[in-house]
Amino acid sequence: MSTPLIEVRNIGKTYGNVIALRDVSTEVRAGEVTCVLGDNGAGKSTLIKILAGVHQHDQGEFLFEGKPVRFSSPREALDAGIATVYQDLAVVPLMSVWRNFFLGAEPKKFGFMLDGRKGRETTKRALAEMGIDLRDVEQPVGTLSGGERQCVAIARAVHFGAKVLILDEPTAALGVKQAGVVLRYVAQARDRGLGVVLITHNPHHAYPVGDRFLLLKRGAPLGNYTKAEITLAELTRQMAGGAELEALEHELRGVQTS
Amino acid sequence: MTTPTSGSGQESDRATTSTKDERVASVSLTNRLIVRPEIGAALGALVVFLFFSVITEQFLTLSGVATWLDDASTLGIMAIAVALLMIGGEFDLSAGVMTASTALVTALLATQAGLNVWLALLLSLVFALAVGGFNGWLVMRTGLPSFIVTLGTFLALQGLNLGVTRLVTGTVQVSGMRATEGYESAGMLFASTFSIGGQPFRVSVLWWILLTVIAAFVLVKTRFGNWIFAVGGAPTSARAVGVPLVRTKILLFMTTAFAGWVVGSINILRFASVQANQGIGLELQFIIAAVVGGCLLTGGFGSAVGAAIGALIFGMARQGIVYAQWNSDWFMLFLGIMLLSAVLVNNALRRRAERVRR
Numbered sequence: 001m002s003t004p005l006i007e008v009r010n011i012g013k014t015y016g017n018v019i020a021l022r023d024v025s026t027e028v029r030a031g032e033v034t035c036v037l038g039d040n041g042a043g044k045s046t047l048i049k050i051l052a053g054v055h056q057h058d059q060g061e062f063l064f065e066g067k068p069v070r071f072s073s074p075r076e077a078l079d080a081g082i083a084t085v086y087q088d089l090a091v092v093p094l095m096s097v098w099r100n101f102f103l104g105a106e107p108k109k110f111g112f113m114l115d116g117r118k119g120r121e122t123t124k125r126a127l128a129e130m131g132i133d134l135r136d137v138e139q140p141v142g143t144l145s146g147g148e149r150q151c152v153a154i155a156r157a158v159h160f161g162a163k164v165l166i167l168d169e170p171t172a173a174l175g176v177k178q179a180g181v182v183l184r185y186v187a188q189a190r191d192r193g194l195g196v197v198l199i200t201h202n203p204h205h206a207y208p209v210g211d212r213f214l215l216l217k218r219g220a221p222l223g224n225y226t227k228a229e230i231t232l233a234e235l236t237r238q239m240a241g242g243a244e245l246e247a248l249e250h251e252l253r254g255v256q257t258s
Numbered sequence: 259m260t261t262p263t264s265g266s267g268q269e270s271d272r273a274t275t276s277t278k279d280e281r282v283a284s285v286s287l288t289n290r291l292i293v294r295p296e297i298g299a300a301l302g303a304l305v306v307f308l309f310f311s312v313i314t315e316q317f318l319t320l321s322g323v324a325t326w327l328d329d330a331s332t333l334g335i336m337a338i339a340v341a342l343l344m345i346g347g348e349f350d351l352s353a354g355v356m357t358a359s360t361a362l363v364t365a366l367l368a369t370q371a372g373l374n375v376w377l378a379l380l381l382s383l384v385f386a387l388a389v390g391g392f393n394g395w396l397v398m399r400t401g402l403p404s405f406i407v408t409l410g411t412f413l414a415l416q417g418l419n420l421g422v423t424r425l426v427t428g429t430v431q432v433s434g435m436r437a438t439e440g441y442e443s444a445g446m447l448f449a450s451t452f453s454i455g456g457q458p459f460r461v462s463v464l465w466w467i468l469l470t471v472i473a474a475f476v477l478v479k480t481r482f483g484n485w486i487f488a489v490g491g492a493p494t495s496a497r498a499v500g501v502p503l504v505r506t507k508i509l510l511f512m513t514t515a516f517a518g519w520v521v522g523s524i525n526i527l528r529f530a531s532v533q534a535n536q537g538i539g540l541e542l543q544f545i546i547a548a549v550v551g552g553c554l555l556t557g558g559f560g561s562a563v564g565a566a567i568g569a570l571i572f573g574m575a576r577q578g579i580v581y582a583q584w585n586s587d588w589f590m591l592f593l594g595i596m597l598l599s600a601v602l603v604n605n606a607l608r609r610r611a612e613r614v615r616r
């Protein structure tokens with residue numbers, strides 16, 4: 001088997017005396033989606049912030065393309081090819097789609113001018129290649145739906161040559177249909193050979209696109225499965241904490257009958 | 259868990275199914291208007307122009323036009339710079355008093371220190387850029403609202419203008435520029451006139467047009483312009499994708515200071531004297547002109563051409579009211595109504611553009 005794009009081995013992170021993450025191991029392979037699932041406060045964001053260069057791990061190993069790394073800034077991770085899309089971050093709502101697409105990496109003409117035509121055409125083409133069909137790349141990003149905005153951000157990461165795409169809860173604020181659209185583009189990015197890290201607390205979003213599932217609970221790994229090793233029902237049960245879910249169901253029945 | 263989807267279902271349908279042409283027709287007009295913030299100001303300017311053309315005799319004569327263009331020009335030079343800064347998400351309350359400070363520095367250096375006017379102008383420019391840079395640096399460094407920081411600079415400059423002038427000249431004005439070396443040649447650049455149809459027009463009008471063209475070009479046609487919109491619209495997002503936030507904002511503060519220097523130079527070379535308390539209160543007029551021209555108070559949206567038109571409305575109304583022989587009190591009423599309607603229109607536009615659908 002080839003070397004994974006990202007491999008973490010027994011990685012850990014503490015904030016002061018809070019142990020946010022410990023002994024977590026997983027991998028991200030080109031053309032695969034690694035899903036990170038867990039409840040609020042499970043350490044999902046902490047893990048991806050390490051991968052994205054926002055924080056540094058203080059235990060274990062972080063290998064990128066087989067070599068141990070420690071990114072000291074998001075810029076460094078980005079330059080290495082790890083792009084992160086946060087919900088609602090990295091778009092400027094009042095700016096047009098194409099200006100957002102190229103923000104910080106504008107196409108230049110004569111050294112200082114903005115090449116608007118190239119910007120618009122490239123944006124249109126890059127979005128079309130991802131199967132995203134926008135009316136007009138000149139419209140403000142704020143007029144797009146939440147799902148469409150996620151898609152623009154994903155397409156941007158793909159266009160600028162990311163090898164790994166990290167998505168922090170891209171479907172959290174979306175309705176069912178919109179979440180479906182975003183997940184389709186996640187699959188698109190995967191099919192184009194990117195390694196994708198998808199953070200979610202919804203197993204129904206994770207299971208259809210995921211190849212590997214890392215379950216976290218209170219900072220510790222609850223399980224690390226390939227798709228062949230686990231069913232959706234089992235994933236859901238594990239996430240809810242098995243017995244805890246049954247207790248919850250019991251409680252909810254109590255609410256209904258009273 | 260299903261989120262209630264009022265409308266969002268159609269949204270995703272629209273993203274997936276592709277009946278392209280129908281959709282373009284239904285949305286493009288409003289979206290085109292959204293990206294044109296100066297539309298409202300242009301309509302307003304047309305109304306004001308027609309109104310005073312009809313009710314007064316002098317408004318549409320060559321000398322009338324020269325008068326209101328002159329009035330609008332120095333205001334306009336400031337308004338476009340202030341507009342760039344506002345689009346970048348900041349205010350500069352020291353901009354008005356800066357027009358006096360730069361004039362005073364030039365005048366004191368030329369009349370008291372005996373420097374050549376050109377050299378005095380150069381040093382005055384350095385002074386302006388330093389103050390602008392300081393404003394920007396302090397805002398970025400402290401993270402305080404620019405409103406407060408530049409209010410401080412405004413007060414400090416006001417005090418310096420009066421204090422230093424009184425200390426050096428014993429009065430609250432500096433005069434005697436006419437006798438200085440280089441006054442004539444510098445005056446050619448900043449305070450001469452050119453003639454159209456036998457009517458002299460102020461060269462400040464040319465400065466105004468030139469700077470508007472440059473500002474509009476920078477804003478929509480350069481990377482720096484892209485960054486101005488970005489740092490005003492969503493600073494954290496802009497920084498996350500690698501836009502140099504601090505540099506962009508500091509340069510914008512230096513731009514308003516530069517505009518203050520241009521206007522200060524125009525004033526000192528034209529009137530040959532300057533009052534130490536000049537310029538106070540103008541900063542609000544600049545902001546009003548920029549807002550009337552389509553700038554949002556919250557940043558991230560606006561236009562340089564719009565701000566220039568905002569200044570034009572100002573000039574036309576101020577002089578039109580004189581020609582109509584009304585009391586100048588009415589100008590304030592007019593200003594208030596115009597500002598309120600502009601803010602309402604801008605706000606509605608922003609809502610449309612920023613409407614966040616999930």
Ligand SMILES: Nc1ncnc2c1ncn2[C@@H]1O[C@H](COP(=O)(O)OP(=O)(O)OP(=O)(O)O)[C@@H](O)[C@H]1O
Pocket residue numbers: 015018019020038039040041042043044045046047201
């Ligand atoms: N900067 C920080 N300083 C101190 N503690 C932190 C910090 N960031 C996170 N934590 C703690 O670390 C733990 C894991 O947080 P993390 O944000 O990784 O959870 P998460 O799985 O992303 O949760 P959510 O689903 O709510 O986003 C939490 O207990 C949190 O309080």
Ligand SMILES: [Mg+2]
Pocket residue numbers: 044045046
């Ligand atoms: Mg989180």
